[in-house]
Amino acid sequence: MIVYTWWRSLAAFRVRIVQNLKGVSAEERQVDLREGKQHDPTFRAINPQGAIPALILDNGRTLVQSMAIMEYFEEAFPTPPLLPVDAVDRARVRALAQMTVADGHPLVTPRVRAYLEGELGHGEAQYMAWSRHFMGAALEAIEWHLARDAQTGMFCHGDQPTLADVCLVSQVVGFSYFGGTADAFPVVQRINAACMQIDAFQRAHPLAQPDAPKA
Ligand SMILES: N[C@@H](CCC(=O)N[C@@H](CS)C(=O)NCC(=O)O)C(=O)O
Structure with missing residues (x-):
């Protein structure tokens, strides 16, 4: 497999x-978005959308969109499971994940920046x-759900990481790109810290x- 990444x-x-969680390796090809x-x-x-990640499978087929790629990995490499067994629980995990993938992150991508700065x-x-506002709003929505739901445990859903945690961690890091911190979101902060104890994260x-800058 080949993954286009940065x-x-x-x-x-x-x-x-x-x-990392599933032990699936792929050759990495870098797509420098700053360039x-x-x-x-x-x-x-x-x-054709001009966005990473993209995954080329060994059979030559290409997958795009992080959620679709993660769910492909979940189905093709089921251990450890990153979605719960129960259908309603799965929907809850996917909803938490989508608050990052569908609601927060798409509003801060380079193409949005190019439009805001170039066209507008x-x-x-x-x-x-703009980015701090929308990334923070998504984290606030995640916090509301995590804080009120009995299913929240050591991680977003119970005591094992799921796709909701994977997305939460990326949302916290993304918020930091724009000067935000998770301080105002105690459950998010606690779960983010628990995830970052795990080697795969x-x-x-x-x-x-x-290729990350050293400082
Ligand atoms: N919803 C997509 C978003 C993909 C995406 O926008 N990726 C960004 C990098 S995080 C990108 O390649 N952006 C290029 C651009 O905006 O020009 C996903 O989750 O995969």
């Missing part, structure tokens, strides 16, 4: 965590404020990647 990408971070490599025709031939004439400070962290 150290700073939050979506690629999520996929790395799942690969706009997602727009290169060679990469667009792999993902906003500056970097406004992009940062630590190794996947953006700053642990070989």
Whole structure:
């Protein structure tokens, strides 16, 4: 398998965590988003949307979208399970995950920045404020659910990590990119700390990647 990735990408971070948890390796090809490599025709031939991650399977088929890739790994490599058995519980885990994947993260991607700054004439400070607002709003929604639900345990759902935790950790890191901290979200903060005790999460962290800046 080949995964198109980049150290700073939050979506690629999520996929790395799942690969580490399940012990699934793939050859990594870097797509430097700061250099706009997602727009290169060679990469667009792999993902016409111009977004990472993209996963090329050994049979040559390509998967895109971090949630779809993570769920593919969940089905193809079931151990350890990252979704609960019960259908309602699975829906809860997916809902928590989507607060990051569908609601928070899409609003802060480079293409959004390019539109805000290029087409609408906003500056970097406004992009940062925009991003901090929407990333914080997603974390607030996650916190509300975690704080009120009896299913919340050591992790988002019970005492084993699930896809909800994978996404929560990426949301916390993403919030930090825009100057936010999880201090105002005590349950999120506690679960994030529990996840970051786990080697699979630590190794996947953006700053642990070989091409990440040293400082
Ligand atoms: N919903 C997608 C988002 C993918 C995405 O937007 N990835 C970002 C990096 S985290 C990207 O490649 N952006 C390129 C751009 O916005 O130009 C997923 O979860 O995979």
